[in-house]
Amino acid sequence: MNDQVPDILGEFKQLQGVALSSEAGEALESTAGLDADTLCAVASVSATQLRNIGDLLSAGNLERWYLVTEQQAYYVSERPLERRRLVALGEAVKSPEATSKGLHKAAR
Numbered sequence: 329m330n331d332q333v334p335d336i337l338g339e340f341k342q343l344q345g346v347a348l349s350s351e352a353g354e355a356l357e358s359t360a361g362l363d364a365d366t367l368c369a370v371a372s373v374s375a376t377q378l379r380n381i382g383d384l385l386s387a388g389n390l391e392r393w394y395l396v397t398e399q400q401a402y403y404v405s406e407r408p409l410e411r412r413r414l415v416a417l418g419e420a421v422k423s424p425e426a427t428s429k430g431l432h433k434a435a436r
Contacts (some may be wrong), residue, residue, distance in 0.1 A: 332361055333347065333357050333414075336435060340416075340431065340434075341374075342418045342421050342427060343357070343363050343403075343416050344362065344419065345359045345362025345417045345435075346358065346362070346414065346417075347362060347414075347415045348412055349368035349372065349412060350412060350413075351372065351412065353365075353369040353370075353371060353373070354362050355368040355408055364415075365414070367402070367415050368413070368415055371404050371411070371413060374393075374404075375377055378393060389406075392405045392428050392429075392432045393428075394399045394422075395426075396420055396424045397420065400419065401418045401427070402415070402416070403427060403428050404416075404429075405432040414421045414431065414435045
């Protein structure tokens, strides 16, 4: 997955930064202009909580998720087989679902 982070950033104009993270939240690779350490750590803590909610609902494995505020959008694509996670930060958009799906596919 080396060198894939910059390639992914080039595919999505609305993204400001992308980071590759371990499951534990350690930033392994990232683009400039992004506080990758903090973003990856928060994604790790959040993923644990979302996974627990999924388990309670018998919803299956957590695959991808996103959070959109008035000013920013945060995207996460889980990579359980690789024991990694792709985290991205971008501007708020009207269709975060499309960006989330595209990011998840592009990182495969």
